[in-house]
Amino acid sequence: MSLLKVENLTVRYGAIEALRNVSFEVNEGEIVTFVGSNGAGKTTTMRTLSGIVRAASGRMQFKGTAIESLPSHQVVKLGLVQSPEGRLVFPDLSVRENLLLGAFARRASHAELNRELENVFELFPRLQERLKQDAHTLSGGEQQMLAIGRALMAKPSLLLLDEPSLGIAPLLVQQIFQKIVELNKKEGMTVLLAEQNARMALKIAHRAYVLEVGEIVQQGDAQVLLKDERLQKAYLGG
Numbered sequence: 001m002s003l004l005k006v007e008n009l010t011v012r013y014g015a016i017e018a019l020r021n022v023s024f025e026v027n028e029g030e031i032v033t034f035v036g037s038n039g040a041g042k043t044t045t046m047r048t049l050s051g052i053v054r055a056a057s058g059r060m061q062f063k064g065t066a067i068e069s070l071p072s073h074q075v076v077k078l079g080l081v082q083s084p085e086g087r088l089v090f091p092d093l094s095v096r097e098n099l100l101l102g103a104f105a106r107r108a109s110h111a112e113l114n115r116e117l118e119n120v121f122e123l124f125p126r127l128q129e130r131l132k133q134d135a136h137t138l139s140g141g142e143q144q145m146l147a148i149g150r151a152l153m154a155k156p157s158l159l160l161l162d163e164p165s166l167g168i169a170p171l172l173v174q175q176i177f178q179k180i181v182e183l184n185k186k187e188g189m190t191v192l193l194a195e196q197n198a199r200m201a202l203k204i205a206h207r208a209y210v211l212e213v214g215e216i217v218q219q220g221d222a223q224v225l226l227k228d229e230r231l232q233k234a235y236l237g238g
């Protein structure tokens with residue numbers, strides 16, 4: 001079943017057309033990835049879904065609800081939650097405060113919040129060890145864990161992950177990708193992943209879309225695309 005359906009999305013920043021007639025969908029239970037180079041429009045797509053950037057035209061339906069004109073907090077309430085590129089944790093708040101803010105839109109009970117925190121700690125034990133530390137004192141990788149953990153606190157039915165591998169050591173990237181697969185398999189969480197590390201993203205994804213300067217130029221089964229000659233040349237260093 002289609003959880004998210006996007007049709008003919010066009011986004012402009014002044015004279016720059018960042019997305020042109022982009023259409024895609026994400027089905028329940030899928031990991032879908034957007035592959036594309038710098039400036040292709042991956043972050044713009046996510047920011048538009050989250051209601052941070054407004055589309056010039058096009059339709060976006062999440063769980064059957066039109067979300068084009070919803071404010072961000074309403075989108076989050078519906079279960080569409082983004083872990084932003086460049087982490088963007090609140091620097092002067094502690095790890096614990098950052099995590100709790102993730103659940104802000106849910107008005108969950110104290111017991112529920114504690115349960116969610118436990119879930120996040122199970123995924124990222126490091127965060128538990130750093131609970132009282134200010135977010136800006138965390139390492140880059142730890143901040144990335146925090147950003148993902150904060151998104152998880154909102155109990156998303158669709159998690160948008162923008163470049164989770166950015167600036168992170170390869171070993172940790174692998175761990176984070178493993179966690180993504182785990183969340184998808186165990187909790188049935190649907191994931192939309194934007195990544196420049198196309199190989200890693202395709203390996204864990206079910207389906208993929210290739211974005212080039214604002215347009216979708218290729219799409220299909222991720223494992224098939226992983227072997228695609230054109231894609232190998234352009235994005236997979238082979």
Ligand SMILES: Nc1ncnc2c1ncn2[C@@H]1O[C@H](COP(=O)(O)OP(=O)(O)OP(=O)(O)O)[C@@H](O)[C@H]1O
Nearest residue numbers: 013016018036037038039040041042043044045196
């Ligand atoms: N606020 C903005 N104002 C003007 N132009 C913007 C703005 N944000 C993005 N752009 C432009 O829109 C295009 C798409 O950018 P976007 O950030 O979506 O790309 P991306 O695929 O996420 O790239 P990267 O892999 O480098 O993160 C780029 O040409 C960028 O310069």
Ligand SMILES: [Mg+2]
Nearest residue numbers: 042043044085
């Ligand atoms: Mg980006």
